[in-house]
Amino acid sequence: MKVLVIGGGGREHALCWKLKRSPSVSEVVCAPGNPGIAKEARCVAVNAEDIKDLLQLARDEQPQLVVVGPEVPLVMGLGDRLRTEGFAVYGPDRAAAELEGSKSFSKTLMAEAGVPTAAFETHTDPDQAEACIRRFGAPVVVKASGLAAGKGVIVARTIDEAVTAARDMLSGNSFGEAGSQVVIEEFLEGEEASCLFIVSGDTILPLDSSQDHKALLDGDKGPNTGGMGAYSPAPCVTPAIAGQVLERIARPIIAALKKRGIEFIGTLYAGVMLTEDGPKTLEFNVRFGDPECQPLMSRLQSDLGEVLLAAAEKRLDGVRLDWDDRAALCVVVVSDGYPGGFEKGQPIAGLGAIEQAGAIVFHAGTAEKNGHIVNAGGRVLGITALGDDVSEARLRAYQALEKLDWPGGFYRRDIGYRAIAREEK
Numbered sequence: 001m002k003v004l005v006i007g008g009g010g011r012e013h014a015l016c017w018k019l020k021r022s023p024s025v026s027e028v029v030c031a032p033g034n035p036g037i038a039k040e041a042r043c044v045a046v047n048a049e050d051i052k053d054l055l056q057l058a059r060d061e062q063p064q065l066v067v068v069g070p071e072v073p074l075v076m077g078l079g080d081r082l083r084t085e086g087f088a089v090y091g092p093d094r095a096a097a098e099l100e101g102s103k104s105f106s107k108t109l110m111a112e113a114g115v116p117t118a119a120f121e122t123h124t125d126p127d128q129a130e131a132c133i134r135r136f137g138a139p140v141v142v143k144a145s146g147l148a149a150g151k152g153v154i155v156a157r158t159i160d161e162a163v164t165a166a167r168d169m170l171s172g173n174s175f176g177e178a179g180s181q182v183v184i185e186e187f188l189e190g191e192e193a194s195c196l197f198i199v200s201g202d203t204i205l206p207l208d209s210s211q212d213h214k215a216l217l218d219g220d221k222g223p224n225t226g227g228m229g230a231y232s233p234a235p236c237v238t239p240a241i242a243g244q245v246l247e248r249i250a251r252p253i254i255a256a257l258k259k260r261g262i263e264f265i266g267t268l269y270a271g272v273m274l275t276e277d278g279p280k281t282l283e284f285n286v287r288f289g290d291p292e293c294q295p296l297m298s299r300l301q302s303d304l305g306e307v308l309l310a311a312a313e314k315r316l317d318g319v320r321l322d323w324d325d326r327a328a329l330c331v332v333v334v335s336d337g338y339p340g341g342f343e344k345g346q347p348i349a350g351l352g353a354i355e356q357a358g359a360i361v362f363h364a365g366t367a368e369k370n371g372h373i374v375n376a377g378g379r380v381l382g383i384t385a386l387g388d389d390v391s392e393a394r395l396r397a398y399q400a401l402e403k404l405d406w407p408g409g410f411y412r413r414d415i416g417y418r419a420i421a422r423e424e425k
């Protein structure tokens with residue numbers, strides 16, 4: 001079959017890479033893709049947020065399956081529009097995508113469904129938000145309710161910091177419309193994990209566990225980013241914990257959506273904090289994690305095209321996933337300066353040598369200029385390697401990374417340290 005993939009980041013490269021290797025898939029088309037994706041798919045220069053042009057592309061290409069990678073087109077209703085025209089789509093409709101698009105909706109639904117999560121209140125009035133923060137006490141977490149590319153969350157150590165953040169958001173200064181409503185949350189302590197599920201109506205198929213590093217600097221210090229690295233499996237997610245996340249978090253939230261008449265088809269991503277009282281939900285996303293998708297796809301052995309088509313056509317029941325027993329680890333290389341400003345167009349060399357060293361080079365924010373790969377975004381590459389355990393996968397990824405020739409690139413040196421500490425125990 002022909003598959004159309006929407007998006008052009010590291011996650012979409014991993015999806016296209018795996019689809020290309022799926023026996024059921026004969027052709028992959030990607031909009032807009034990137035220079036790495038161009039090795040796996042035919043890239044078409046249509047922006048992933050341009051709903052009208054994407055619909056026209058689908059009409060022109062007539063794919064048997066459309067896979068929507070990022071959250072923005074899903075929240076904009078691309079899934080609904082494609083389904084109305086009869087396409088098989090992997091990715092939820094607009095109403096279900098609100099689980100990610102509105103933290104206030106998501107928290108309300110969690111409360112309704114009895115899904116464990118941090119205590120919270122939602123506010124639009126700055127004085128009431130401040131009063132709430134004072135009641136909760138520090139540390140406390142302030143979140144812009146709308147989409148903010150992973151940057152709309154302030155984990156405040158002091159009341160003053162939280163009040164300033166909430167007032168900035170509500171005045172529209174920090175995140176525009178996305179901050180017109182804030183969620184104020186109790187601070188949760190523990191280790192974080194990413195638990196992803198392929199969902200099709202009542203059928204919920206767990207993916208193997210993964211973990212990412214959101215902070216920019218070694219030791220999980222510095223500002224939050226979209227993700228500086230990830231690995232799978234995550235040793236902290238024992239089979240017992242995975243079972244709890246499925247039964248106490250994924251099933252009830254999908255059931256609560258259904259009660260409201262909303263069906264979910266696509267990836268449910270539960271970001272969970274493993275607390276002393278069990279796993280608690282930090283957030284839901286409605287797509288594969290980026291960069292979690294890179295190690296997950298590197299380990300998946302099943303035919304991805306077949307699985308996603310089965311989900312899109314509501315016949316996921318009975319489908320199972322096979323995984324490589326080895327671990328995979330992805331180190332993200334960013335443009336030095338990210339998540340602040342940086343210069344674009346810097347030439348990047350050594351990618352061939354990285355691949356010869358046995359790692360997979362997933363492209364994110366790259367472009368091609370005069371026959372050279374250059375940086376074109378904040379997160380630029382995801383260097384991914386397999387190994388018998390996370391320690392070995394990390395060793396291989398970092399050994400391969402020594403071949404990278406890009407002075408303007410920056411990456412963390414300690415991806416996987418929590419998992420490795422557990423492995424060494």
Ligand code: AMP
Binds near residue numbers: 118150185187192
């Ligand atoms: P979110 O986008 O809601 O997952 O938040 C981004 C990051 O902020 C999470 O990955 C956590 O590291 C942190 N965070 C969010 N909510 C909380 C919380 N209630 N307690 C502690 N840390 C949190």
Ligand code: GLY
Binds near residue numbers: 226288291292
């Ligand atoms: N890696 C975090 C995310 O995809 O939201």
